[in-house]
Amino acid sequence: MRLRRPLLRSTDSEHDRFRFRLAVSLAAVLLAFGVLLARFVHLQLIQHDYFSTRAEDNRISLAPVTPNRGVIVDRNGVVLARNYSAYTLEITPSKAGDLDATIDALSKIIDIQPKDRRRFRKLLEESKTFESLPIRTKLSDEEVARFAANRYRFPGVEVQARLFRQYPLGPIASHALGYIGRINKRDLETIEASEQASNYKGADHIGKTGLEQKYEFYLHGTTGYEQVEVDAGGRAVRSLARTSPIQGSDLTLTLDSRLQEIAEKAFGERRGALVAIDPASGGILALVSMPTYDPNLFVDGIRTDDWEQLNNSPDKPMVNRALNGAYPPGSTFKPFLALAALESGKRTASQSIVDPGYFNFGGHLFRDDKKGGHGVVDMYKSIVESCDTYYYMLANDMGIDSIARFMAQLGFGARTGIDIEGESIGVLPSPEWKKQRFKRPEQQKWFAGDTVSIGIGQGYNAYTPLQLAQATATLANNGVMFRPHLVRYITDSHGQKTLIEPEPVRTIPLKAQHIETIKRAMVGVTREGTGARAFAGAEYVSGGKTGTAQVFSLKGEKYEGGKIKERLRDHALYIAFAPADKPTIALAVLVENGGFGAQSAAPIARLVLDYYLLGKTPKGAAPEDATAVEAPPPEEE
Structure with a gap:
């Protein structure tokens, strides 16, 4: 009986196949590194400014700074319309979660009346969920302090310092002066048609009737902007730069x-x-x-019963x-x-x-x-x-x-x-x-x-x-x-009068x-x-x-x-x-x-x-x- 000899593989062919596979692998690796390098160059050099800006935006918020509204005085300098600053408790609905539960919890530390809730609901119907809406205005210092101690419990709720319009003489000359109110859709259309949209960033109110409406763009002023560094929670850390607002022009009337x-x-x-x-x-x-x-009555948003009384009289x-x-x-x-x-x-x-x-x-x-x-x-x-x-x-x-x-x-x-x-x-x-x-x-x-x-x-x-x-x-x-x-002259922020x-x-x-x-x-x-x-x-x-x-x-x-x-x-x-x-x-x-x-x-x-x-x-x-x-x-x- 004859024994068969085992078949031996060709060493040369094995080496050739190995070298081919190695070359392919090397080429793939080099191609992959080439793609990564190209992408790196594209991101770091070509799109550097774009991504640098986006990264900065993640850290810096551009906040509008609303200007002081112009004052209205009569021919003898008697003030008919002016501004004052007060604290407002505001809720951003999109960040607050369950609004009813949030308001109920807030009412335990801040006095929130049923009329405040009704007004908030009315504003909510007219506004967007990402807008900050007031639930209580004109907070006392004690109320501000109480909320500050409990701030961590209320995401989407902040205390803001706001300017409020005031008419010192009350109803005197109201039909001539008019009043201001919160900006609605019709007002936005007017603002956009007048190419004033950028100037009303952050603004909540606008003149609705009378001189407040007719001379709105004089009284409103020019909105400023502030670059603010924010943390991961969106809270302001520090101010980086500021363009100051220009206060609205004052009106002096012919009215006595x-x-x-x-x-x-x-x-x-x-x-x-x-x-x-x-x-x-x-x-x-x-x-x-x-x-x-x-x-x-209209400055904070008129109460429903007040409006019905006026409108139905x-x-x-x-x-x-x-x-x-x-x-x-x-x-x-x-x-x-x-x-x-x-x-x-x-x-x-x-x-x-x-x-x-x-x-x-x-x-x-x-x-x-x-x-x-x-x-x-x-x-x-x-x-x-x-x-x-x-x-x-x-x-x-x-x-x-x-x-x-x-x-x-x-x-x-x-x-x-x-x-x-x-x-x-x-x-x-x-x-x-x-x-x-x-x-x-x-x-x-x-x-x-x-x-x-x-x-x-x-x-x-x-x-x-x-x-x-x-x-x-x-x-x-x-x-x-x-x-x-009715207007005798207009005085701008520099004191320049236009007769x-x-x-x-x-x-x-x-x-x-x-x-x-x-x-x-x-x-x-x-x-x-x-x-x-x-x-x-x-x-x-x-x-x-x-x-x-x-x-x-x-x-x-x-x-x-x-x-x-x-x-x-x-x-x-x-x-x-x-x-x-x-x-x-x-x-x-x-x-x-x-x-x-x-x-x-x-x-x-x-x-x-x-x-x-x-x-x-x-x-x-x-x-x-x-x-x-x-x-x-x-x-x-």
């Missing part, structure tokens, strides 16, 4: 706060409006809308009647219509009519308020005694187109351009207006009887108290009209003798006419005109205010300028459902003029006190 206060108190519990203007500049001296409200305290209310001017319209008649040649000052107590137009009797009429009436007497028949006839003779053209020059039926948002346009009636106003063809036709009613400030006439005051100021200033404004120059709107080419005729008759109103009782014993000479605007049609029956529901009674109006020879103030007063202008509106004007011209302060005069002895007989209105 003491005059404003006297005017508001003169209304008492009654509803209405008053606007007083400097005829030579358009500066607003007083802008009253009654009832008013306290803007301080039948007296509508949130409505700015001076700018938004449109009312028939009543007999205060007559001096302007008389001036239109003189300018158009339809009447002369001496031309007279005989007033039997009515105007018969096509078989319809338009009655005068004085039974039996005023007898022989020229233009002077028509204004002094407020003769309706004279103006029925005059309006019919002039025609609606001529009336509308002239009244438009005086600003009736147009916005004045005052530096507050939301002004109403009013109604200057004309055939064109009626076609646009009504849909049905039978309603669009202008009737001659419509023109007759226009003559005494009734019919479709509807103007704001501001428009009426501007027209009165234009008359007092001999036809030169200025745009009404708001008076802005002439137009100069109406009125004849001097015609202006003098109307002014003389308006002076007669305060001496021997419907305003004589209210201005008895005045130490200055003023011009004025009473007015009573019908709210509810009695269909020919006699008006007896005491037998009519209060809100259906006539509105009372009064316009005035003083001193008569060189007016420095012109005003319009409206008392809603106040009855006769001489009884309710003229005494308010007297109090305002007494203070402005003589510095006289009423002795605790409520309007009832001021008007109780100022009741002229109805036929004089």
